[in-house]
Amino acid sequence: MPGSQSGLSSIFASLVGAGQPLLVESPTYWGALLAAENAGVQLIPVSSGPNGPDPVELSKAFDRSGARMFYAQPNFANPTGAQWTAALKEQILAVVRRHSAFLVEDDWAHDFGIESSSIPLAAADDSGHVIYIRSLTKSVSPSLRVAAVITRGPARDRILANTAAEAMYVSGLLQAAALDVVTQPAWNTHLRSLRSQLSARRDLLISSLHAEAPEAQLELVPQGGLNLWLRLPEHTDLKLLTQDCLRAGLAIAGEVNWFPAEPAGKYLRVNYAGERSAEFPEAARILGEALRSQ
Incomplete structure (x- = not known):
């Protein structure tokens, strides 16, 4: 395919x-x-x-x-x-x-x-x-x-x-x-390196969110994958949050539809796979400030 x-x-x-x-x-x-x-x-x-x-x-x-x-x-x-x-x-x-x-x-x-x-x-x-x-x-x-x-x-x-x-x-x-x-011997080496990097980036993003955006609640620390699923305060306006973050230099997928029916709450998916992980603390700070401004 x-x-x-x-x-x-x-x-x-x-x-x-x-x-x-x-x-x-x-x-x-x-x-x-x-x-x-x-x-x-x-x-x-x-x-x-x-x-x-x-x-x-x-x-x-x-x-x-x-x-x-x-x-x-x-x-x-x-x-x-x-x-x-x-x-x-x-x-x-x-x-x-x-x-x-x-x-x-x-x-x-x-x-x-x-x-x-x-x-x-x-x-x-x-x-x-x-x-x-x-x-x-x-x-x-x-x-x-x-x-x-x-x-x-x-x-x-x-x-x-x-x-x-x-x-x-x-x-x-x-x-x-x-x-x-x-089929290359280096394939397994690549996968081990990939998982190690994902682990470090996931943990850094989680700690950054805890410190800078505690309003965004993480219900599950994933044991794999690329994403964190955050529950936001019920009063959050996702469209406004997306705009405020973008003006501050952070692009988020605040308006992506993950639900085939009405969502049970306000949620945001964030990805920890990006290579610019050193910017995670600043990204979390922008998100936290945007949430607190609503």
Whole structure:
């Protein structure tokens, strides 16, 4: 696939279809919401907190909606950073099997485990209910738009047919470059260095926020991934906050929609992957002052 976004579009278009229901974690990755909306599917939110979704609520959502697919990020979810426990993965997979449905596992952060490893839920699936998607774009380079979708049977055939109609194939040159990267001995060294840097940057951003912007509450210290999910005071005007921060030299994604339905509160996702981590304390200071000015 030419990137995981293309894979999501093909999955939703070929296996859900316009007007049909799709269960999604709420909050979730905005790109998945965009792909689903472009496919014309009906989004059904399933609330997901710091520990992931509630299997009972997921089952009820399947029953109420008649949906046959659930899109989720079991490892280091974007934007919350949540990681499902092994027990929760088993429970969720059991719900999906019981409803004869598919679970689309977006393992975008597979290579970004810090204190915890990303063990795919697909590894426990022996009956074809999990559609697994993973990309190399964030691990290697934004220019390397190469992703894989792993599934089987008729679902695989329908996804392939849709992909052939939309994008034909991934450039052979890009595929060769991707293969060369991941088969080099230096690949594992790169991943170790990447995780070490992410750990240091995450901790620096957390300490900076605690010191300079205590109004922004961190509900979960993620064990991997790239993001922190901050709960802001209820009176926060996100549009005004975005403008005030930008005037002070800080760009934030204050108006990005992470929710397929109305949000439960005011939230902001911040990213700790940037190489200019020395500027985190100043960024936190700007955010804190902007919050206190409201």
